[in-house]
Amino acid sequence: MSEPRWLDDGQQRAWRSLLEGFSLLSAELERGLRTRFGIGMGEYEVLVRLSERPDHSMRMAELANGTVMSRSRLTHVVGRMERRGLLERTATAEDGRGVLCSMTEAGWELLKAAAPYHVEDVRENLIDLIDAEDTQALARAMGAVAKHMRGQR
Template sequence: MDRLDDELREAFGIGLNEYEVLVRLSEADQHALRMSTLADAMRFSRSRITHTISRMEAAGWVERCKSGDDGRGIVAQLTDQGYALLVEAAPTHVTGVREHLVDIADADDFAAMGRVMDAVVDKLSAAHPEVDIR
């Protein structure tokens, strides 16, 4: 994780957490998520996501606006500049994941890791059925 973070910081001036925010927003409807939803998805506290989004907003990668659903919540929305940064940074991140993980493990290792992660998700799902873990 540190190596992936370092590669993004050196090449694009963003860390892995900011990159993940860009990815999550890019995959969301209208490239926007409520701040609370984004915090929960990333397992961040409300204050940590606020701080992260503040930095990203100052850089022009995201903007905050009121939720269209009820007008009370705050939404983080990906800007065109943020989307362009994601498109530019994605190949570096994908290459890093391949070099530092995928290419050094064989198919049996990935199959075993998949079984372990399935068991973890199954246990967490049983313990917390109110949370959509998958």
């Protein structure tokens, strides 16, 4: 192996700040959702993804590709949400082989209740702490990371 490309001091600060900030932010957002609504970030993400569809339904394979969860973790999360009456799974009408995940009325009501609190937590703990230029830079930087990482799957 060739010599590692060590991080310089500025890169090291940026990397460690990202790790610490992301860990603390994730924990706070998770705590807010769990305390108030009994769901975590993974469940919230599933509800949001489904809410963005006109029929609040999506194939499980497509849902897995759109989230940052593995397929097995998504199956576990959806199963837990299904037992709570927030989602339901059915065979797809087109070919009967795929599985369609749909948000129930209870899931929709939970999302409508949770969203205002969650967005306020995001604002209070991230958006309102940085200026618009930093928000745009963050979006560009993390967009590049996501694009790179999704290309490696």
